[in-house]
Amino acid sequence: MTIDRRAFLAALSAMGAGALAPAAFAQTGGTPSGDPIRIGGTLALTGPLAATGLVHKLTGEIYVENLNKRGGLLGRPVEWVLKDDQSKPDVARTLYEQLITSDKVDLLIGPYATGNILSAMGVAQRYGKMLVHHTFGIPKLAKYERQFPAWSLGPDPETTTPEMVLDMMAQSQHPPKRIAVVTSKFPSVHFVSLGAREVAKKKGLEEVLFLEWDFGNRDYAPIAGRIKEADPDFLWVGGLGLEGNLLLDALKKIDYKPRNHFHLYPAPGPMVKAPEADGALSITIFEAHPPYTDNPVAAQFVEQFRERATKANMPETSVEVQAAASFSAWQIIETAVVANNSLDDEKLATWLRNNTVDTIQGKLRFNERGNFGDDLGRVKQVQNGQWLTVWPKDWAAPGATLKTS
Amino acid sequence: MNLPSSTLLVQSILAGIFTGALYGLLGLGLSLSWGLLRQINLAHFALAFLGAYLTYQLAGYGGVDPMLTLLMIVPLFFMLGVAVHWVLARFKVTPFNSLLITFGLTIIIEALLQWIWTADYRRLDSSYAEHRYRIGDVFLPLPELITLGLSVAISVAIWLALKRTDLGKALRAAAEDAPIAAAFGINQRALALMLSGLNAALAGIAGVCIALSYTLAPSQIYTWIGVVFAAVMLGGLGRPMGPLIAGCIIGVSEAVTMAVASPSWAPLVSFSLLILVLLFRPGRA
Numbered sequence: 001m002t003i004d005r006r007a008f009l010a011a012l013s014a015m016g017a018g019a020l021a022p023a024a025f026a027q028t029g030g031t032p033s034g035d036p037i038r039i040g041g042t043l044a045l046t047g048p049l050a051a052t053g054l055v056h057k058l059t060g061e062i063y064v065e066n067l068n069k070r071g072g073l074l075g076r077p078v079e080w081v082l083k084d085d086q087s088k089p090d091v092a093r094t095l096y097e098q099l100i101t102s103d104k105v106d107l108l109i110g111p112y113a114t115g116n117i118l119s120a121m122g123v124a125q126r127y128g129k130m131l132v133h134h135t136f137g138i139p140k141l142a143k144y145e146r147q148f149p150a151w152s153l154g155p156d157p158e159t160t161t162p163e164m165v166l167d168m169m170a171q172s173q174h175p176p177k178r179i180a181v182v183t184s185k186f187p188s189v190h191f192v193s194l195g196a197r198e199v200a201k202k203k204g205l206e207e208v209l210f211l212e213w214d215f216g217n218r219d220y221a222p223i224a225g226r227i228k229e230a231d232p233d234f235l236w237v238g239g240l241g242l243e244g245n246l247l248l249d250a251l252k253k254i255d256y257k258p259r260n261h262f263h264l265y266p267a268p269g270p271m272v273k274a275p276e277a278d279g280a281l282s283i284t285i286f287e288a289h290p291p292y293t294d295n296p297v298a299a300q301f302v303e304q305f306r307e308r309a310t311k312a313n314m315p316e317t318s319v320e321v322q323a324a325a326s327f328s329a330w331q332i333i334e335t336a337v338v339a340n341n342s343l344d345d346e347k348l349a350t351w352l353r354n355n356t357v358d359t360i361q362g363k364l365r366f367n368e369r370g371n372f373g374d375d376l377g378r379v380k381q382v383q384n385g386q387w388l389t390v391w392p393k394d395w396a397a398p399g400a401t402l403k404t405s
Numbered sequence: 406m407n408l409p410s411s412t413l414l415v416q417s418i419l420a421g422i423f424t425g426a427l428y429g430l431l432g433l434g435l436s437l438s439w440g441l442l443r444q445i446n447l448a449h450f451a452l453a454f455l456g457a458y459l460t461y462q463l464a465g466y467g468g469v470d471p472m473l474t475l476l477m478i479v480p481l482f483f484m485l486g487v488a489v490h491w492v493l494a495r496f497k498v499t500p501f502n503s504l505l506i507t508f509g510l511t512i513i514i515e516a517l518l519q520w521i522w523t524a525d526y527r528r529l530d531s532s533y534a535e536h537r538y539r540i541g542d543v544f545l546p547l548p549e550l551i552t553l554g555l556s557v558a559i560s561v562a563i564w565l566a567l568k569r570t571d572l573g574k575a576l577r578a579a580a581e582d583a584p585i586a587a588a589f590g591i592n593q594r595a596l597a598l599m600l601s602g603l604n605a606a607l608a609g610i611a612g613v614c615i616a617l618s619y620t621l622a623p624s625q626i627y628t629w630i631g632v633v634f635a636a637v638m639l640g641g642l643g644r645p646m647g648p649l650i651a652g653c654i655i656g657v658s659e660a661v662t663m664a665v666a667s668p669s670w671a672p673l674v675s676f677s678l679l680i681l682v683l684l685f686r687p688g689r690a
Contacts, residue, residue, distance in 0.1 A: 046516070048624040050524030087624070185669055213668035216628055219656070221420030222663035225413040242526060242620055253537060253546045254416060270526045270620060315525050 032072030036079035037343065039064075039333065040105030042095045042120070044112050047087025051241075051267065052322050053112050056134060057082065058312060059326040060109070062304050067330075073337050081105050085116055092116040096123035106343045109329055110147075112322075114138055114188045121147050130345040130352075132332045134325040137188025137265075142370035146349040150328035152285050152361050154375030155368045158195025161283055161377055162236075165196075165262055166203050168379055168391045169234055174404040176233035176260060180209035182223060182247070183238025189264045193238030200236075208232050215240065224250035227258065235261040245270050245277070252276040259405045262379075268387060269316030277382050279403055284380040285361045286324030287389050289397040298360040301327055320387060328359035409664045412542040417664035418657055423549035425636075425649070425656025426556040427618075430611045431629060432636040432648030433560060434604035440643020441580040442597055443500045444493065447630070448507040449608050451514035454626045456482060456612020458522055461529045461621060471531050471617055472551070478609040486605025487598050494597065511626060518623040527621040534617070548617035555610060556649055563603075564645040576600060580643060632672075635679045654678070 043060075044053030064080045072078050081103050085092035092111050099105045100123065108124055110117050110133025117133045118141060124131035125144040132148045139155045154160050169176050179200045183193035190212070200207060209230035211223055224247060227235060235258040237244050244263035248271075251258065262281040263271065271277045286292050288306075293299040302319045309317035319327075335357045336348040356365045356373075365373035379391035381402060388397040409417070431453055438446045456478050464471040489510070498506060536547035567573035578586040579593045587593055615621070633648075636655055640647020658678055659671040 046519065046524070046624075048622070048627075050519065050624060051526055051622060054524055211668055213663075214672060217668065217671070218628065218632075219420060219424045219660055219663070219671075221423075222413075222417040222660045223668050225416045225420075225664060226409070229410060229413055242622075245620060253549075254544045255537070255539075267526055270528060273528070313523055315523075315527070 030071050030075070032068060032075055032077040034076045036077045037073050037107070037337075038079045038081050038103065038105040039107045039109055040081040040083075040096075040099035040103055041109035042083045042085035042092050042099075042111045042116070044087035044116065045084035049087040049113050049116075053087070054312075054314065055316075055322045056112050056326040058305065058308055058314070059323045060330065062301065062308060063327060063330040066304075067334065073334065074341060074343070080109075085111050087113070087116070089115040089119040093119040093123055096120045100124075100127045100129060107333060107337075107345075107348075108132070109333060110134055110136070114141075128345060130336075130349045132329045134329045135322065138191065139370040139372045142372070145353075145371070146345060148332055148349070148352050148366050148371050150325045150332055150359070150361075150364065152325075152328075152364055152374065152376035153283070153372075154377075155370055155372040157375065157377070158192045159199060160375040161192055161264075162196035162199035164375075164377060164391070165236075165281065165283075165379060166199055166205070166234075168402065169260065169404070170203065172260075172402055172404040174233070174260070177206060178208045178230075178232045179205045179234045179236060180211075180227055180230050180232035181207065181236045181238070182209065182211040182227065183213075183236075184215050184217070184240055184243050185212050186215040186240045189238040189240050192264055193236065196236050196238070205234075215243075217243075217246075220246045220250035221253065223247060224254055224256065227251065228254055228256040233259055235259075237261060237263045239263050240265050241267045242270060244280070245274055248274060248276045248280070268318075268320045268322075272316075272382050272385060272387050278384070279405070280382045281390075282380055282387075283321075283377050284387070284389060285321050285376055285378070287320055287380055287387055287397065288318045289388065291395060292360065292389075295360055298324075301360065318387070324361055328361050328364065331359045332357050332364065413664055414661070415543050417660040419543065419545065420549075421657030421660030422653050423546075423553055423656070424660065425653030426549075426553040427611065427614055428629075428633050428636040428652030428656060429560060429640075429649030430552065430556040430607070430614060431633045432640065432652060433556075433563070433645060434607035434611075435633065436637045436640060436642055436644065436648050437563070437600060437607075438604045439637065440641075441576055441600060442490075443580075444490075444498075444503040444507075444601075445500060446507045446604065447504060448489070448510040448514065449604065450626045450629055450633070451511040452482060452485070452605055452608035453612040453615060453629075454518060454621070454623065455514055456609035457616040457619075457621055458518055458527070458612075459609075460613045460616035461522075461527050464531055464616070465527075465529050471529065471533060471613060475610060475613055478613060479606045482605040482609035483602035486602040486608075489605070490598055490601030494594065515623045515626055522621075522623070524623055529616045529621075531617065546618075548614070551617065552614040555614060559607065559610065560645050560649045567645060572596075577643075632675070635676065639679055639682055 043056050044050050068077050083095045108129050108131045114137040117136045121144050130146045135151045136149045181197050244266040288302045305319045306317045336352050340347050352366050356363045362376050378389050378395045380387045381390045388400040389395050390402040435449045438444050460474045463469045463474045533548050538545040575591045636648045636652040639651035655675045659675045662671045662674045
């Protein structure tokens, strides 16, 4: 964590009024004309990742619509060529090949989920195309020099994320002494959980339980039973999507509420709505409250997203990490194209490696391993049916403080 | 490997039985369809999730008690099952082709679920979820008890019906040798339509149980296929008690593995068990 709220707001101020205005909405560049600039990508519109894929779809639609309203890119309209990769890496690979060779898109934007991004990255590399993507979870696998992540958890999330969380807990009213680490073996959460074990050990916490399960596990009751018996002060759940909910549900059924519990990448909607999840902690890069929404671009996006998600009958209508990462990916593309007045992949990639981009998450840079930059991760907590950022304190939602027991 | 406490062990065995009961309920219609109609109905899982979503809608938005949704879902699904079988019979679909066709039907139902309810997760908030009974240190959640009760009651009822009633004997005879059964006056076509309707209704009942205990997403249709097929194979085709017993064996073996060893070993243990039983059971069928 190298950028705090003050630095972020100072940077925003330094950008001046023009940049502070909701650039995606207020800036006008006249009516775009000429052949459209075609930006191609896939998303998991069906299959097991579709719930999150639809968040990215809605975000992209909002962004492109507004981009065109304010003049498009380089005076030309922008067309998003979107295909459904069915949540499958092999389908993503084929479709990116198609986007480049058959659809002949000008630029690429990534799919959702690490496996699919990795597939797209391989294709982009073969054709020398730049690939900006949203949520790549295993930085050490990002070897291609023209790929750029909008996922701002830094190059070593397996160290920086647990360190931030356990440092926060150490400074809380109830510093934990005994930790249980339970984790899915899904690749992008598993390695961070293994990192959490190491960090906990270094910080002198006693590990009272370590469990792994295969992604797709259906029965969490025995895992819940073992957690209850171990009775840790702090429960680290390396869960993805619904796994955290299923575990909390199983714990509730045996009448056990973990004192303090952290969930790595939960499905935010279901978790915030579950009464048993009150107090759950998780990682975030953006939440729909100040100080994030002090940025007018972010504030307006939050409003638009809420309106459109409600119309689309989506149960979760708040902008959080996925939508924010997706929005940031579009901001990265737009900034690079505008700064270079070009669509040349090499030129854009070179520029991105040497510059920072202002996004709704904060300033992103791409000059460390895997083109990752600062870890902008913060910690949020479910409090009274809302996700509220609680750490670091200067990013906390107004009036919100970390609650421990 | 630390030995679990007796409470953990008993709680885990119960959890395995509860999960196994759902495997059994899901597998029952599949087993009857495969064993007696020679149709491998993959759409059974999609129908179960359609039932779960309908329960979610009727109970969550219509204010209907989740258990009362059975009064609507069972007849509706019975008719749906009859209609699907009528189409399959009309085109004289072979067992292998039934697999392909019902897989296509699964995709269509999944798309329908996503179109109506989106791909986002849906969870039924019902008073049932809040109820659990306590015996000593062991907890018995009401939704799981309902699933177990329904699964046992329906499996026993169908077993008795197949064993003791003329209708059941006719069904078994038709499955054994259709031409001979027909020569004895058994209307195989009508029986098949009725059995298909029953199987679809069973999928609907399983759907109600899924809605009571699980968070729903259209793609979760596929997460059950492997283990339920294992229960059906292990239990024997066309045997009403088979999927329930086999489901409980799989569920308990998985749960105990999770309680005493690493949870990630659970599928390894249950599927190894399946392979061993299939290899060594007498009169492999």
